[in-house]
Each structure stands twice: as structure tokens, then as C-alpha cells.
Amino acid sequence: LSAALWSDELGLKTLLLEENAELGGQLLRTYNAIENHLGTQAKNGRELRDIFVKQIEDRSFTIKLSSAVSEVDLENKTILQTSGERFSARALILATGVRRRKLNIEGEEKFKNKGIIESGKRDQDSVRGKNAAVVGGGDAAFENALILAKRAKSVVLIHRQKDFRARAEFIEQTKNNPKIKILTDSVVQKFIGGEHLETVKIKNSQTNKTQVFPFEAVLIRIGVEPNTELFRGQIDLDENGYIKIDQTCETSVKEIFAVGDVANPLAPTVSSAVGMGAAAAKIIFSKLIS
Ligand SMILES: Cc1cc2nc3c(=O)[nH]c(=O)nc-3n(C[C@H](O)[C@H](O)[C@H](O)COP(=O)(O)OP(=O)(O)OC[C@H]3O[C@@H](n4cnc5c(N)ncnc54)[C@H](O)[C@@H]3O)c2cc1C
Structure with a gap:
């Protein structure tokens, strides 16, 4: 313009x-x-x-x-x-x-707006009382985890590496928030559910073990x-x-x-x-x- x-x-x-x-x-x-x-x-x-x-x-x-x-x-x-x-x-x-950027994995398109949310700020009311997750390790992921934690029952921040790109102040606030848990070395593999997202399959890249977590709301912020x-x-x-x-x-x-x-x-x-x-x-x- x-x-x-x-x-x-x-x-x-x-x-x-x-x-x-x-x-x-x-x-x-x-x-x-x-x-x-x-x-x-x-x-x-x-x-x-x-x-x-x-x-x-x-x-x-x-x-x-x-x-x-x-x-x-x-x-x-x-x-x-x-x-x-x-x-x-x-x-x-x-x-x-x-x-x-997208994860390009199974279920990502299917559960768009049916559990996979677009914005922490816009969709914060929709996660009230739910187990939510944010995928990513930069400023946007941390900022959104903090926003969602105000309403969600719990928030898990899932990052595929051990280190984060986010600003120190966001990392500090996130670590001090009792509602937020951080999962590192964790790669999201699949979104699972019926009409709505119910669970997420995650692989630990260190142990190669996969686990299924019950998340009803997920925000993807991977750049x-x-x-x-x-x-x-x-x-x-x-x-x-x-x-x-x-x-x-x-x-x-x-x-x-x-x-x-x-x-x-x-x-x-x-x-x-x-x-x-x-x-x-x-x-x-x-x-x-x-
Ligand atoms: C959540 C969020 C928060 C932000 N907050 C801030 C902030 O607080 N302050 C700030 O300064 N910036 C902020 N930004 C960044 C800011 O929005 C961008 O820097 C700015 O919009 C860049 O403008 P742009 O015109 O380069 O690109 P875009 O806004 O990406 O626009 C590109 C346009 O090109 C069109 N287009 C693409 N391909 C084609 C095609 N083949 N044919 C025709 N049209 C096409 C697209 O449809 C789009 O309309 C934020 C961004 C996001 C996502």
C-alpha cells in the first residue's frame, strides 16, 4: 500500500x-x-x-x-x-x-478451528478450563502460552529443541507460571480426535519414545x-x-x-x-x- x-x-x-x-x-x-x-x-x-x-x-x-x-x-x-x-x-x-509455517502433519488441517486455534489473544476464552498446548520455542510461542494460561486449566509449551529463541523475560515468566509446563526435545507427530481435537501424539527426540497427551486446544507458533x-x-x-x-x-x-x-x-x-x-x-x- x-x-x-x-x-x-x-x-x-x-x-x-x-x-x-x-x-x-x-x-x-x-x-x-x-x-x-x-x-x-x-x-x-x-x-x-x-x-x-x-x-x-x-x-x-x-x-x-x-x-x-x-x-x-x-x-x-x-x-x-x-x-x-x-x-x-x-x-x-x-x-x-x-x-x-505449518507442521505439515496428520490432523493439522482437519482440526483447524476445531481445537487448533489461530490466536492466543483472540481465542483465549475458548480454552477456558481446558488442557491447552502451544507448539514452538520463540517469542510468539512463549507470549501466547502466557496469554492462554490466564484462562486454560493447564498449558504445555512443546518445543523440538532444548534451547529457546524467545526473549529471556518471556522464558522467565513462563517458568514461574505454575500453570505452564515446558516439554523440550519433543516433536509433535499427529493430531487425533473425532469431530474435535482430543489428543496429540508427541515423540521425544532423545529417547525416541512416543506419548499421547490429552490436549483440547493447540496453538502452533513455529515461525x-x-x-x-x-x-x-x-x-x-x-x-x-x-x-x-x-x-x-x-x-x-x-x-x-x-x-x-x-x-x-x-x-x-x-x-x-x-x-x-x-x-x-x-x-x-x-x-x-x-
Ligand atoms: C500476530 C502478529 C502481530 C504483529 N504485531 C506487530 C506489531 O505490533 N508491530 C509491527 O510493526 N508489526 C507487527 N507485525 C508484523 C506486521 O504485520 C508485518 O511486518 C507487516 O504486515 C508486513 O507487511 P507486508 O506488506 O510486507 O506483508 P503482509 O502483511 O504479509 O502482506 C502481503 C500481502 O501480499 C499478498 N500476496 C501474497 N502472495 C500473493 C500473490 N501471489 N498474489 C497476490 N497477492 C499476494 C497477501 O495476500 C498479503 O495481503 C505482526 C504480525 C503478526 C502476524
Whole structure:
């Protein structure tokens, strides 16, 4: 949105393609308050998204929703949509963001919203009095375990390694919470149940023993991965699949830029995405007129 706003501001003919039916990306699934984006505060991601969308309402650039890009030819700057429509441009800005990493195990899809919850903040009331679990070992896993512990009967934090990536303050609070138990060296293998999730099969990677635990609610927080499958083989990606860019946000292909989380694994924030979008648009403008 920021890249499109700035491109429009600079008089460039601009097209924004979004695969979802509404704008907002990750903000649509952010249920915590956002108080760290300078200039405005919002009680959740949707509220911030609404402020952004309101600001671009009167702009003249074209927005196409429900418009997934299914193929790109970056060398020729051509885009093909799932609808079959084809577009070409003088310059492209890739801002496809990231998605939550999945465990890719049996039962994960089946019990989505039937025991496998989406957000600790949003779904905390649904775990009241239940045995819950959080899978992961980073900040998000610990933060959510602490949130769920306020309502759940018990919370088990399941991590496949011995060490954690989370901030020391979260680890400390979690260890001191009598409702939370931590299982390390533990790999979730299968979600089991009838209509609703009932148990979870977990293997201890040290002893190779498997055990079945009665969890009625599970939250998976094992990180994110970039949406870069479309670009693979056409531009340089890092070892985790994020787009490599230079200090002007340009990729390894001339006049193809990448902004936001998809090109910013170390500091993914709203502010950096907004800033990178503005920078890319300004660089493109100066290149096109020179
Ligand atoms: C729970 C949570 C809490 C957060 N809290 C904060 C916070 O407090 N402060 C903060 O600064 N940041 C926070 N963030 C991070 C922030 O949301 C992201 O940094 C920001 O949304 C990145 O924006 P983006 O445009 O790069 O990517 P995204 O928001 O991921 O948007 C990418 C967009 O590209 C679209 N897309 C992907 N592939 C295609 C395709 N093939 N065709 C068409 N469209 C496509 C997607 O549908 C999506 O709308 C939080 C994130 C989460 C998940």
C-alpha cells in the first residue's frame, strides 16, 4: 500500500494486485494492539489496516482484489493472474509478505478451528478450563502460552529443541507460571480426535519414545516463511527463501524491487514495510525519469 501510495503520489501509473478479497495482509490476523508504528496507534491490526485503507481511498491508482498472481516473468516484467489476465510494467515491486509455517502433519488441517486455534489473544476464552498446548520455542510461542494460561486449566509449551529463541523475560515468566509446563526435545507427530481435537501424539527426540497427551486446544507458533515460490529461480533468494535486495530495495533483476517482510527477515515490522515501499517507489521514479 505504501509503495502504491508513493507511486501514485509521484505520478506513476500504478496497479496493486492482492490475492485476498480485502487489503491488509498480516494485519487482518493481528489481534494485539499495535502501538509501535509512529504516527498512529490501533487496538488491533484491522483497526490499523482501516486507517491505511481510508488514507488511500481518494487516490487514483487501481486496486484489484481477489487477484492472485500465479506466474511472473521477472526478466520481461510480466505478470499472469490465476484469472488468465496478463499485465506488464516498466518496474515491479514485490510485496508478497510471509505466512505462518505449518507442521505439515496428520490432523493439522482437519482440526483447524476445531481445537487448533489461530490466536492466543483472540481465542483465549475458548480454552477456558481446558488442557491447552502451544507448539514452538520463540517469542510468539512463549507470549501466547502466557496469554492462554490466564484462562486454560493447564498449558504445555512443546518445543523440538532444548534451547529457546524467545526473549529471556518471556522464558522467565513462563517458568514461574505454575500453570505452564515446558516439554523440550519433543516433536509433535499427529493430531487425533473425532469431530474435535482430543489428543496429540508427541515423540521425544532423545529417547525416541512416543506419548499421547490429552490436549483440547493447540496453538502452533513455529515461525513464518516467505511467499516467494513464484520468484524462485528468477531472482536471488537467501537460504531461507527471502528475497535478497540492495540498499535501494532492488533485487538481483534490474527494475524489480522487493519490500516489506518478504525481503526483510531480520526486522519485519509495519514501519519497515511502509518505509521500504516508499523508498522503492521513489527510486523507481528517479530511474524512470532519468
Ligand atoms: C500476530 C502478529 C502481530 C504483529 N504485531 C506487530 C506489531 O505490533 N508491530 C509491527 O510493526 N508489526 C507487527 N507485525 C508484523 C506486521 O504485520 C508485518 O511486518 C507487516 O504486515 C508486513 O507487511 P507486508 O506488506 O510486507 O506483508 P503482509 O502483511 O504479509 O502482506 C502481503 C500481502 O501480499 C499478498 N500476496 C501474497 N502472495 C500473493 C500473490 N501471489 N498474489 C497476490 N497477492 C499476494 C497477501 O495476500 C498479503 O495481503 C505482526 C504480525 C503478526 C502476524
